Amino acid sequence: MTNTPVCVLGLGLIGGSLMRAAAGAGREVFGYNRSLEAVQAARADGFDTTEDLDAVLRRAAEGNALIVLAVPVPALGRLLAHIRDVASGCPLTDVTSVKGAVLDEVRAVGLLDRFVGGHPMAGTAHSGWAAGTAELFVGAPWVVSVDDHVDPEVWALVMNLALDCGAVVVPARSEEHDAAAATISHLPHLLAEALAATAGEVPLAFALAAGSFRDGTRVAATAPDLVRAMCEANATHLLTALDRTLNLLNHARDALSQDKPLTDLVDLGHAARIRYDSFPRPEIVTTVIGEDRWREELAAAGRSGGVIRSALRVRGSRG
């Protein structure tokens, strides 16, 4: 099963890193990018890439490759229409950040039964083919969706790809993933932007800035288009998270303005961070993919910190 070829659509930071990591694990991998520049850069690094979408999808269809959608959400529609026309039988996954938006697009073109969403929780402030590395996913959580519709065999293919890239697999329902991603990925971007913008208006602030500011604004260096795309695509969940944060900060504001202690916010935040530092990561080992209630079992395990570090068995397969 791990000999299934991999077809990567989009050779930016994530797609490009995935291509390197999968090749490093001995997988057959080929890729496509819309702009010739990334295609040529990847080719110069020894990878099998093209800017011909029809050709790459015909090849995927012939080899029944696992197709990986590694483009920003706004570019998904065009790719999915082509996949439906040329390679509708191929197993399909994605590596974009917001799962609800991708599910909507995949459902709209009728490819839901071959689709299992994915999200490697790794990145840097840089983007593009040149920023990628084979090591980007090593030790990182890689969410693989266990929504009600997912097919056990496609699920196992995506799990194996993530493991081949060195990631640990976190099974999660798309809806829960998006609510969590809003708080631990999208909200931090908004706070970083606000912090950088606020400091940028104060004389002397940059002259004094040290660790707290650098860490707190690191992700504000991310390309604005990427930040907007992921935040706007998860607007509903992000609003919930942002409202909670605004509520906490408004209470702190009131306390400060009345010379009252900041106890509530500081104690809550400190306790949460300490809890995070010792959050357990038990390994999921007993679930058999495809058995009764396997999706519910994996979703519950992922929610309480469980991760998959080596391939789970699939019902009916050897091993």
Place this chain on the structure above:
Amino acid sequence: MTNTPVCVLGLGLIGGSLMRAAAGAGREVFGYNRSLEAVQAARADGFDTTEDLDAVLRRAAEGNALIVLAVPVPALGRLLAHIRDVASGCPLTDVTSVKGAVLDEVRAVGLLDRFVGGHPMAGTAHSGWAAGTAELFVGAPWVVSVDDHVDPEVWALVMNLALDCGAVVVPARSEEHDAAAATISHLPHLLAEALAATAGEVPLAFALAAGSFRDGTRVAATAPDLVRAMCEANATHLLTALDRTLNLLNHARDALSQDKPLTDLVDLGHAARIRYDSFPRPEIVTTVIGEDRWREELAAAGRSGGVIRSALRVRGSRG
């Protein structure tokens, strides 16, 4: 002048690191801590320390040592009263974060003419003697106050101590320092606490947390007492910074809820962070401490990024 002994009051992370760094630079340094535990830990590491405040201050007075206040703001009053009684002639500085609050305390006991405020912009999430290192200040900005009252000779003593510790000196007026510190140090703490607290309430959030969350909440691991002390001591300036951030986030909230783009916040934040990455740090070399308008000259240079990397000349001294 660099042979002036150094008397460190308070042997926590900052005071303890300062003691190590000054000793490493060949300075005579001795210290005091209220709790015997830190005194003994420092002594075991080979440092000259005591828990007898009267004795340490008599020794400072005899040697005309530079006294460094390295205790939290709430503990300043008690120390300053003792200093006034036993060692009122000694040059005096501090290494606490909020300069306005310290100025008020120093003024109240009548020691303003021997005082030059300081603030090394370095730290870790840990505290106490054991957390300190001689390298903590290497390359870090160390603010030395150029308020109207400051004495040129005391100013030079504090500058030399900071340089001996490996820091770069940023001259700044106390008021401007506090406004800047509110945005690049205290506000990041509040945002980190709010982010950690928000994520702590969402199932799956800790399971998925990666770089953005870790960086954005790093300082939430700081002891709550320290966070509250520095934020509450700078409440007025922090309110100004927090209100600006709340304003930016509320606009982002409105945009998200109306399906409008997050352009304003994201573009502002990104531009500020990029500007910070290339913020110039020209060296201040020509100012002579004690000459006409030297304070104004240094404050203006610090505001536009200027730093002191080697000791400036003092009017009337050799060199």
